Amino acid sequence: MARKIFxxxxxxxxxxxxxxxxxxxxxxxxxLIKPISDIKTVNKNIIISGWADAETKLEIRTxxxxxxxxxGSDVYSWEEYQQPxxxxxxxxxxxxxxxxxxxxxYGANKIVIKAVNAExxxxxxxxxxxxxxxxxxxxxxxxxxxxxxxxxxxxIIK
Amino acid sequence: MNMEKIKNLVLxxxxxxxxxxSIQLWLDVPIERIMANPNYFPGQDSEKDYDLxxxxxxxxxxxxxxxxxxxxxxxxSSTYRFYNDIYKEVSDVLLYVMNNNQNLAFSQVTREELNExxxxxSVEVEYDDSFELQLMEKVFHPKAGQQSIPVSSIKNITLTxxxxxxxxxxxxxxxxxxxxxxxxxxxxxxxxxxxxxxxDPVKYWTWEEIGFSNNEFFYLPLEIYLPLExxxxxxxxxxxxxELETEDQGKMGxxxxxxxxxxxxxxxxxxxxxxxxxxxxxxxxxxxTDGFVEYLVYSIGGxxxxxxxxxDVVDLALNYIDSHGGIPxxxxxxxxxxxxENGYKGYLLKFNYGYNGLPFFSNGKLTQSAIEVTVVNGRxxxxxxxxYRITKARVEQKPLLFPNAALDVIARRPGDLETDxxxxxxxxxxxxxxxxxxxxxxxxxxxxYIKSENKEFIIDAYQGSLMN
Numbered sequence: 001m002a003r004k005i006f007x008x009x010x011x012x013x014x015x016x017x018x019x020x021x022x023x024x025x026x027x028x029x030x031x032l033i034k035p036i037s038d039i040k041t042v043n044k045n046i047i048i049s050g051w052a053d054a055e056t057k058l059e060i061r062t063x064x065x066x067x068x069x070x071x072g073s074d075v076y077s078w079e080e081y082q083q084p085x086x087x088x089x090x091x092x093x094x095x096x097x098x099x100x101x102x103x104x105x106y107g108a109n110k111i112v113i114k115a116v117n118a119e120x121x122x123x124x125x126x127x128x129x130x131x132x133x134x135x136x137x138x139x140x141x142x143x144x145x146x147x148x149x150x151x152x153x154x155x156i157i158k
Numbered sequence: 159m160n161m162e163k164i165k166n167l168v169l170x171x172x173x174x175x176x177x178x179x180s181i182q183l184w185l186d187v188p189i190e191r192i193m194a195n196p197n198y199f200p201g202q203d204s205e206k207d208y209d210l211x212x213x214x215x216x217x218x219x220x221x222x223x224x225x226x227x228x229x230x231x232x233x234x235s236s237t238y239r240f241y242n243d244i245y246k247e248v249s250d251v252l253l254y255v256m257n258n259n260q261n262l263a264f265s266q267v268t269r270e271e272l273n274e275x276x277x278x279x280s281v282e283v284e285y286d287d288s289f290e291l292q293l294m295e296k297v298f299h300p301k302a303g304q305q306s307i308p309v310s311s312i313k314n315i316t317l318t319x320x321x322x323x324x325x326x327x328x329x330x331x332x333x334x335x336x337x338x339x340x341x342x343x344x345x346x347x348x349x350x351x352x353x354x355x356x357x358d359p360v361k362y363w364t365w366e367e368i369g370f371s372n373n374e375f376f377y378l379p380l381e382i383y384l385p386l387e388x389x390x391x392x393x394x395x396x397x398x399x400x401e402l403e404t405e406d407q408g409k410m411g412x413x414x415x416x417x418x419x420x421x422x423x424x425x426x427x428x429x430x431x432x433x434x435x436x437x438x439x440x441x442x443x444x445x446x447t448d449g450f451v452e453y454l455v456y457s458i459g460g461x462x463x464x465x466x467x468x469x470d471v472v473d474l475a476l477n478y479i480d481s482h483g484g485i486p487x488x489x490x491x492x493x494x495x496x497x498x499e500n501g502y503k504g505y506l507l508k509f510n511y512g513y514n515g516l517p518f519f520s521n522g523k524l525t526q527s528a529i530e531v532t533v534v535n536g537r538x539x540x541x542x543x544x545x546y547r548i549t550k551a552r553v554e555q556k557p558l559l560f561p562n563a564a565l566d567v568i569a570r571r572p573g574d575l576e577t578d579x580x581x582x583x584x585x586x587x588x589x590x591x592x593x594x595x596x597x598x599x600x601x602x603x604x605x606x607y608i609k610s611e612n613k614e615f616i617i618d619a620y621q622g623s624l625m626n
Binding site for chain 2: 034043049050083094097099
């Protein structure tokens, strides 16, 4: 009997602990039309757009990856850059829609979206968008076409 | 001696008086009253030959660089050269098609195929109205004696220049899209498009590309292209004044004399609200205190009840505008309507004018264009005009309202939305509106013009407030 009670208690505790992350997770305030993580593009301008409740305040910040050589090693850092003439913050209107055009810098760009709704709840979304030049992409495709896939598969099988 | 002195003083006084009166005469009485200007007498209007291509112009030109990357060109200072050069290339192609249509194969295509073609390197030219082929032939001057192209009117032209060159012409009247394959490559226009792309111009997007298509408030068609980089526009807020100085009786008299052959039989009536009416019993001219002019011929008659050639009618209208107030800067033909007055067929021509390449909406009078000319039987029978002059402008140090924020302004007014389903937005673009609050000087502000199926909205693009 004691064993049964112990099993029931253990299972209940297990279930509760598994549900906790869902409760502790940040509220879903913003729904993006397209994700902003791990995007690779040749278009210098991209659109960040999505939906949120009216009166939600959004701040969209952009960072580019800079590299500095310190004592012979490459040190990477994120440097914030402003879109020219644009206010970074947006207040969502009654349609619940927002859209902002972002001009990217070549290389990796980190986009951070911070949303605060009318109830004061916050959500932060970030992602990396890499801008390559059309020449780089052409080179990569050319290298891909030159690769002998059969040789690669043989190496894997060995 | 004393008598002599008195005589001298009187003589000097008379000479001074005559000098004073002469100055009064030459400075205060306009020169037009003394020397008749032949342009101010109807019937002797100078018959100028107007280049219709200066007035029948695209509302804008969309340049597609390939994929969802495009820009829009207006007749403003920043893109004027590209607008001109690209339109010239498209005009040359259209003229080639008109001159060689017997050797070219025309086919009809679907809107989906046209939308697909627009995703390649191409140029789209959109006119304000679907202009009759007859008028377009008068604009482009194809060789005489040629068989006409199988299009009754042209609203939109798309020229693709990527792998294959083709011209698409949208006949909005019949709801048909014609396609004609073109020989050769168009190097010039390709280079122009590449040079424009290198300048990194403002990008324009469809609502689908932005992601707004699945909203509960509005339905927007694919053909509406909108910018999101609103800080790039630098549209100034301007000061505008009435074209006519309605308080100056002398100047109003001269203006009125351009409408009547014999001013000696014209009666002038001043209404309580300050409006002036001039009439000779056969026609009347009314000028309101806000500068709105209306001229009306009482009876329409003539020998022929057949409708005239549209090209000749546009020429006549332009002549009339030139000699009755003058041609405003950036004037363009907005719309042509067929009308019937007392059994006589005629045309109502609506003209508008622009500022910074953007159309003007005056005082939110959206159903009325800046200038309207009704022509019946080779004669102007009705003329309406309300034109303002820009005197100064200042640049605002803030970005324009985002297009979705402009739609938010309407969404905050549930009474203006459809109760059953989504409100269909038919058109949406930037323009200028004159806010006539004040005595003499008015503000001309950049606005978002939004047209739904049932209503039109003018939204201040800096303040985000509804103006109409």
